[in-house]
Amino acid sequence: MIDSVITILLIEDNPADADLIRLLLNAPFGAPVSPSPPMNIHHAGRIASAISLLDQTAFDIILLDLSLPDGHGLDTFRKVKLSAQNVPIIVLSGLNDESITVAAMQQGAQDYLVKGTFDRELLVRAIRHAIERQHLLTEQTQAKNKLAQQTLELQTRNAELDQFAHTVAHQVQGLLGQIIGYGSLLEMTNKENIDAEGRLALKRILQSGHKMNNVLSEILLLASVDREVVLTIPLDMARIVSEARKRLMFEIQETAAQINQIELWPTAVGYPSWIEEVWVNYISNGLKYGGDPPVLELGATVQENMVCFWVKDNGEGISEADQMRLFKTHTRLNPQRTRGQGLGLSIVRRIVEKCGGEVGVDSQLGVGSTFWFTLPQN
Secondary structure (H helix, E strand, C coil): CCCCCEEEEEECCCHHHHHHHHHHHHCCCCCCCCCCCCEEEEEECCHHHHHHHHHHCCCCEEEEECEECCEECHHHHHHHHHHCCCCCEEEEECCCCHHHHHHHHHCCCCEEEECCCCCHHHHHHHHHHHHHHHHHHHHHHHHHHHHHHHHHHHHHHHHHHHHHHHHHHHHHHHHHHHHHHHHHHHHHHHHHHCCHHHHHHHHHHHHHHHHHHHHHHHHHHHHHHHHCCCCCEECCHHHHHHHHHHHCHHHHHHHCCEEEECCCCCCEEECHHHHHHHHHHHHHHHHHHCCCCCEEEEEEEEECCEEEEEEECCCCCCCHHHHCCCCCCCCCCCCCCCCCCCCHHHHHHHHHHHCCCCEEEEEECCCEEEEEEEEEEC
């Protein structure tokens, strides 16, 4: 509510009309239920003198006649509005023209009153409401600007954190590479000089190193999928599948898995390092949830302008309800059987969709599952 003095700039070149406005605003109300706020009225007869007053005084509201010696119609409004960006303006006009009314409101007028059709109470109410609306608009603008500033700050911080995470992850991967490298060298050159318990410990070190390296690769990939603009190229799928199997060699050996794959792969387009991660996730899931031992089949089928790649396992199969949750973040269907964060298949979905394809699974309980993804054909 407005309780303090309202400072008004009245821009009116007709002395009689100006005196009438002063009289209306200074006269007492007839009804005691409508108290009158104190009014401090400044008067200007031209746009130039009004602008001069605006430079000297902070006004709460402007009452503006559109027909002045140095301005006419909406041009008058635009000139005054330009010099009083945050001051609400009520247009007082002798023209009852709906098109001008609409145009003035569209350009920022708070109200449009036709001279001779309003009394004091209507005018005061229009002034109070215009000031309140302007206050609300100013608060909304300030809140919007503050939110935009906070968003920019968060984006900057996120970029800095992202860069920090990438730096740390790459450094850790470098250290892991040394651990795996020296461990592999020790296994090759001194295997006969290490007892059974030592060989088992060395095997676990190498397995954990490879698994940790895969986890770091997934974290880096998860960040890059949303940030990077993908440039798809023809894929050497035979090499990509081979690299994915190398990354999983310890899991393959540990589970005694049998993996069969086609020799000639149809050519599709995608982002090579991302598609390698898709195969790693699909094959890894087949090793975790397949039979005992797992038997996996890797293949591809050409479908019109797309190529469907798939991994078929001999596991227990997946219910329809669980199939609906598979490609969502943090979903693991058998947490007692395997450890992990459940990020793999959600990464797969985001990767494949960004490369222009789709993901899915075909499964029946007791029969096994076929996880598939499509990519555009080259």
